[in-house]
Amino acid sequence: MSMQPIKRGLAALVLMGLALPALAQTTVSDAWVRASVPHQQSTGAFMTLTASSDSKLVSVASPVAKTVQVHEMTMNGDVMGMREVKAVELPAGKAVTLDPNGLHVMLMGLNNQVKEGDKVPLTLTIEDGKGAKETVEVEAEVRPLNAETGGGHDHMHMNH
Ligand SMILES: [Cu+2]
Numbered sequence: 001m002s003m004q005p006i007k008r009g010l011a012a013l014v015l016m017g018l019a020l021p022a023l024a025q026t027t028v029s030d031a032w033v034r035a036s037v038p039h040q041q042s043t044g045a046f047m048t049l050t051a052s053s054d055s056k057l058v059s060v061a062s063p064v065a066k067t068v069q070v071h072e073m074t075m076n077g078d079v080m081g082m083r084e085v086k087a088v089e090l091p092a093g094k095a096v097t098l099d100p101n102g103l104h105v106m107l108m109g110l111n112n113q114v115k116e117g118d119k120v121p122l123t124l125t126i127e128d129g130k131g132a133k134e135t136v137e138v139e140a141e142v143r144p145l146n147a148e149t150g151g152g153h154d155h156m157h158m159n160h
Contacts, residue, residue, distance in 0.1 A: 025052040026090065026126045031140035033107065034100075034147060036114045043114055045105035045122060045140055048097045051090035058087050058133075059125045066109030068122075073102055082106075090126065118142040 031047035042065070049057060060068045071082040088103055090096050098104050105122070107114075114120060122138040 025128065025134060026050065026055060026124075026136055028124065028136055028138045031122065031138045032143045032147070033114055033118075033120045033140045035116045035118075035142050035145050036110055037145070038113050040113070041110060042106055042108040043110065044100060045107055045120065046098045046100060047105075047138065047140065048095050049088075049090055049124075049126075050095045051092060051126065051128075053128055054092045055090045055126050055128045055134075056087040057090060057124060058127045060105050061123045061125075062107055062120060064111055064114060064120050065107035066111070069106045069108065070098075071104055071106045073104075087127075114142050116142050116144050 027050050029048045029050075031045065033045045034043045036043045045060075045062075057070065060070060062068050069084045070088055072085050074081045074083055082104075085103070088096065088098070096103075107120075120140045120142060122140055124136045124138060126134045126136060128134065
């Protein structure tokens with residue numbers, strides 16, 4: 001509650017700053033990639049995004065994979081699956097988490113095994129409410145296969 005005046009102050013600063021060169025408006029925290037096993041075709045990347053104005057995540061690229069998509073988990077009866085989403089809405093000031101139970105970045109067609117301790121570069125493209133695009137470079141830390149599993153679903157067995 002006591003945060004409100006501060007937030008309004010920030011919003012005013014952002015408005016006054018429109019004439020200045022664009023600042024990074026979206027912050028990304030806790031970015032990580034699940035380690036893969038040899039010959040595994042795909043793995044997931046996860047993170048928390050907070051945009052300063054209403055925005056959306058429209059694409060992700062990474063040199064470690066041939067194709068990168070944003071997916072959401074779906075339940076069809078008992079069968080867990082996933083499908084590509086065109087964009088992830090990032091409402092102003094709200095932390096949006098991509099985690100193993102929901103939205104995630106899918107790294108498909110891995111060029112090499114992704115090993116624990118590696119860093120995976122990700123380039124996020126974020127579009128604001130006026131259609132202006134911003135790119136955010138992220139170094140995601142590779143964590144062990146069993147990190148923060150939620151239900152233990154296996155991407156390798158899913159249809160893409
Ligand atoms: Cu997926």
